Amino acid sequence: MRILIGSPIQQKPDILRLFLSSLYLLDTKGLEVDYYFYDDHNAPESFTLLQDFNPLGKVKIDRFEDVGFLYHCDEKTHYWKRENIEHVAWMKDEIIEYAVKEGYEGLFLVDSDLVLYPQTLKHLVETIGNASIVSEVFWTRWQKGDRYLPNVWLQDQYSFYQSHSNQLE
Numbered sequence: 001m002r003i004l005i006g007s008p009i010q011q012k013p014d015i016l017r018l019f020l021s022s023l024y025l026l027d028t029k030g031l032e033v034d035y036y037f038y039d040d041h042n043a044p045e046s047f048t049l050l051q052d053f054n055p056l057g058k059v060k061i062d063r064f065e066d067v068g069f070l071y072h073c074d075e076k077t078h079y080w081k082r083e084n085i086e087h088v089a090w091m092k093d094e095i096i097e098y099a100v101k102e103g104y105e106g107l108f109l110v111d112s113d114l115v116l117y118p119q120t121l122k123h124l125v126e127t128i129g130n131a132s133i134v135s136e137v138f139w140t141r142w143q144k145g146d147r148y149l150p151n152v153w154l155q156d157q158y159s160f161y162q163s164h165s166n167q168l169e
Contacts, residue, residue: 001125002032003106006095008088010040011112013049020053022116031125032057036098038091039063062094111151114138 005023009016023035034057037050050061092109099107106128108121120136127134139148 001030001105002034002103003108003121003125004034004036004095004099004102004104005108005110005121006036006038006092006099007110007112008038008040008091008095009046009050009112011046013043013045015113016046016049018115019112020049022114022118023053024055025118026116026121027118028056028121031121033121034104035059036095037061038094040087040091060098111138 007019011019026033033055035053035055037053037059039047039050039061047063050059053059095109096107106125108124110116124134124136138151140151141148
């Protein structure tokens with residue numbers, strides 16, 4: 001089975017290094033796995049980490065030089081604005097279109113701030129059956145002391161329902 005692992009990347013080098021290490025450790029036996037990273041005007045050291053990533057499959061890297069707006073996070077939380085969410089969605093759409101165009105049988109879209117369990121990809125492949133989409137749910141908390149919630153976005157980072165207007169604030 002041919003699978004593309006895709007991820008928009010805007011990550012601090014230390015976190016990105018852990019993410020890439022977990023990709024190296026994924027069990028891909030019996031699978032043909034390639035990678036597509038969208039570097040979102042990242043730190044030079046992070047871009048170098050992507051360029052140096054050398055797994056068995058091929059690696060495609062596209063890069064934004066400047067998006068014209070900033071994504072801000074600090075020690076407390078992430079600050080998402082409509083343009084940030086739309087920008088990430090656009091990068092994911094590009095990765096999806098590439099996977100379809102290149103004839104991949106599976107696409108694993110994954111956030112670059114995760115450290116994946118080595119059996120994650122195999123588990124997803126074994127789970128797919130006749131379904132079109134399967135997903136792992138990652139639990140997170142946005143601020144220290146908050147309860148953990150599923151990191152599942154329908155329209156923004158906090159709503160777990162479809163609004164009638166489908167508008168982001």
